[in-house]
Each structure stands twice: as C-alpha cells, then as structure tokens.
Amino acid sequence: MSLGVNAMKTFIFLIIVLIAGAFAGLVHGSANLVLVEPYLDEAIGIENQNLFDSGEEDDTLEFWVEYEGYRDWQKGGQLLAGVILGTSIGALFGIVFALSRHSLPGNNNIKKALILAGIMWLTIYFIPFLKYPANPPTVGDADTVVLRAILYLSFIAISGFAAVGFYKLSKIFKGNKKVVALVGYTVFISAVFVLMPDNPDEITAPIDLVDGFRIMSVLGVSAYWIAVGLFLGILWNRFKPNKEVPSFN
Amino acid sequence: MSQSRQINLSKSGVPVIAIVALAIIFAVGLFVVGFDQGHIFSIAFGEQAFEDQFIHELTHDMRHAAGFPCH
Structure with a gap:
C-alpha cells in the first residue's frame, strides 16, 4: 500500500470523526x-434578584438592556460551544472506536458505534454525573471552582481508565468468566464514588429548579x-476508512 | 510513483498521527469549553483576559448544561 493511499485513508478517518x-x-x-x-434563564433571574436585593445592581432599563445583550451572546455561544465540545469529545470517541471496533458487539458499524457511545456515556458521563451533577447558575461558590473542576475531571479520568483497564482484564478470561471484569469495574468505581469528596458547595437554589435543570442536562x-x-457509524459505513488498508483493520 | 514508506501505526493498526491529532483536538476543545477562565486569551491580552473572560462567557451556557463547574 502506498504512502499516498494510507495518508488518504488517515485523512478520511480524521474528517469523518471530526x-x-x-x-x-x-x-x-x-x-x-x-x-x-429556560432553566438557565430562571436561575440567572434569581441571581439578578439577589443583585438587586443586595444593592450591587439597580433594577433599571439600562441594566436590562445590557443583560439581554449579554444573554443573547451566551445563548448564541451555546451552539458554537456545542460544536467545539462535540468535536472534542467526538475526537476521543473516534480514537476509542478505531482502537476497539473489532472487539465491539454488533454486525455493523452503526450498532458498534452506538454500543460504544452507550459505554462511554455511562463511564465518562453518567457515573461521574451521579457523583458531581450539573448545577445551574446561582449554585456554586467561585472560590471552589478549581477544586470542583479537579474533582470532576479526576472522577471522569478514573472511571474512564478503570473501564479500559477492566476491559483489558476481561480479555484474560474466557466465556462467562468475563463478567468478573464487569463486577470488578462496578466494585472499583463504587469505592471511588464513596471515597471521593463531595461537591463542597451548598445548594441554595430552589430544588425544583436544580432537579429540572439536571434532568434536562442529562437529556441534552x-x-x-x-x-x-449514529453519525460516526453512518459515516464509517459510507467511507470505510479501514478498507483496503490491511494494517488499519 | 508508489512509495514504500508507511505511515506509523499503533499496535491495533490505527495511524499514530491520527491518534495524536485527535488527542490534541480532544484536550484543547475540552479545555476551551470546560475550563478556560481567560487563560487562552491571556497569551495575547495579558491580565485583562482574566477580567473579560471572553471564552468563559461564550461557553457559559454549554458549560453549565454539560456539567462542568462554571463559577
């Protein structure tokens, strides 16, 4: 296989992942x-009311004009930030998919990609979320943001690397004994869940707002x-970046 | 003319250069959306970037919605 063809397949792989x-x-x-x-607006509305009550801001037309411009900017950023974050997490997903595709269950790339997405959703998103759930504005002390970021990222990394480690371990076992690795991950991450410190910040916002925000965050x-x-599976089926490159299989 | 040189591959056969490129994109994108508090723009604008928090404000809503600590 020539360097040119290999380079083209590598380029196609990168492009479809991105x-x-x-x-x-x-x-x-x-x-x-x-x-x-809607939940962000409600939470920021509470923040605004707190600013008025404390005298830090005045409830004036000028304030609201500035606020609306500011919120439009943040809401517009939601889409751009979604694309940036999506590309970033998608890059990780692409690496893991390419490395594990042959080991994933399923008879086509769409099923394989969806199964991997489910595994990654559980291990690097949902389990960390259960320990450190998303919070709307009004919840969170600025003085603890670095600590909270370290805790959240650490939990994600521990869960992700543990999943990879126990997956490697499962390869040692045959047949039904592979479940030992799944049990091992469950026990390990449960211990980490209990041992890691809780979010240090007190929740002062209405609990209905916080719960509703968290449910919508999970859905998003x-x-x-x-x-x-779905997208990577479809694109992989369409462009087959592994095909005709024996070493890519 | 065909060249005999090959792209370096990982043990599983995925080109190493692709893994490195995607890993960089992952790390940079995650930092931008999840954790930047003015750090990136401070390279060009100095301390003022930590006051303006341009990227923080741009990614504010997604940061909350995706579960990252924001402020």
Whole structure:
C-alpha cells in the first residue's frame, strides 16, 4: 500500500470523526437551547434578584438592556460551544472506536458505534454525573471552582481508565468468566464514588429548579452521545476508512 | 510513483498521527469549553483576559448544561 493511499485513508478517518463530533455537538447545543435554556434563564433571574436585593445592581432599563445583550451572546455561544465540545469529545470517541471496533458487539458499524457511545456515556458521563451533577447558575461558590473542576475531571479520568483497564482484564478470561471484569469495574468505581469528596458547595437554589435543570442536562448530553454514535457509524459505513488498508483493520 | 514508506501505526493498526491529532483536538476543545477562565486569551491580552473572560462567557451556557463547574 502506498504512502499516498494510507495518508488518504488517515485523512478520511480524521474528517469523518471530526464531522460526526461537530454535528453531534450541534445537536447537543440545539437540544440545550430548547431543554436547558429556560432553566438557565430562571436561575440567572434569581441571581439578578439577589443583585438587586443586595444593592450591587439597580433594577433599571439600562441594566436590562445590557443583560439581554449579554444573554443573547451566551445563548448564541451555546451552539458554537456545542460544536467545539462535540468535536472534542467526538475526537476521543473516534480514537476509542478505531482502537476497539473489532472487539465491539454488533454486525455493523452503526450498532458498534452506538454500543460504544452507550459505554462511554455511562463511564465518562453518567457515573461521574451521579457523583458531581450539573448545577445551574446561582449554585456554586467561585472560590471552589478549581477544586470542583479537579474533582470532576479526576472522577471522569478514573472511571474512564478503570473501564479500559477492566476491559483489558476481561480479555484474560474466557466465556462467562468475563463478567468478573464487569463486577470488578462496578466494585472499583463504587469505592471511588464513596471515597471521593463531595461537591463542597451548598445548594441554595430552589430544588425544583436544580432537579429540572439536571434532568434536562442529562437529556441534552444523552442526545449528543446517541448522535455521535449514529453519525460516526453512518459515516464509517459510507467511507470505510479501514478498507483496503490491511494494517488499519 | 508508489512509495514504500508507511505511515506509523499503533499496535491495533490505527495511524499514530491520527491518534495524536485527535488527542490534541480532544484536550484543547475540552479545555476551551470546560475550563478556560481567560487563560487562552491571556497569551495575547495579558491580565485583562482574566477580567473579560471572553471564552468563559461564550461557553457559559454549554458549560453549565454539560456539567462542568462554571463559577
């Protein structure tokens, strides 16, 4: 196989991974505009009221004009940030899919990609979310943001690397004994869940607002994972970046 | 004319250069949306970038919605 053909297959692989991620990110951002934005507006409304009550801001027309412009900017950023984050997570998804495609169950690339998306959704999103759930504005002390970021990222990394480690371990076992690795991951991540510190910030916002926001947040992120699995599977079937490159299989 | 040189491949057969490129995109994208508090623009604009938090504000809603600590 010539260098040129290999390079072309590599280029196609990169492009379909990035396109799948970017469009899934657009789905995520669009879903958030419908699902999450009403809760963000309500939460920021509480923040504004707190500013008025404390005297830090005055409830004037000038304030609201500036506020509306500011919120339009943030809402518009939802789509752009969705594409950036979607491309970023999609890049990780593409790496894992390419490395694990032959080991994934399913008789076509769409099923394989959706199964992997489900596994990654669970291990690097939903389990970390259960420990450190998303919060709307009004929840969170600025002084603890670095600590919270470290805790959240650490939990994601631990869960993700543990999943890979126990998957490698499962290859040692045959048949039904492979379930030992699944049990091992479950026990390990449960221990990490209990041992890692909780979010240090107190929730002062109305609990209905916080719960509603969290449910919509999960729905938005879940829409992303379904979309990225579907898009990459479809594009992989269409462009077959592994085909005719024996070493890519 | 065909060249005999091959692109470096990982053990599983995926080109290493592709893995490296995607890993960089993953890390940069995650930092931009999830964690930047003015750091990137501070390269060009100095301390003012930490006050303006341009990227933070742009990604604010997605940051909350995706579960990242925002402020």
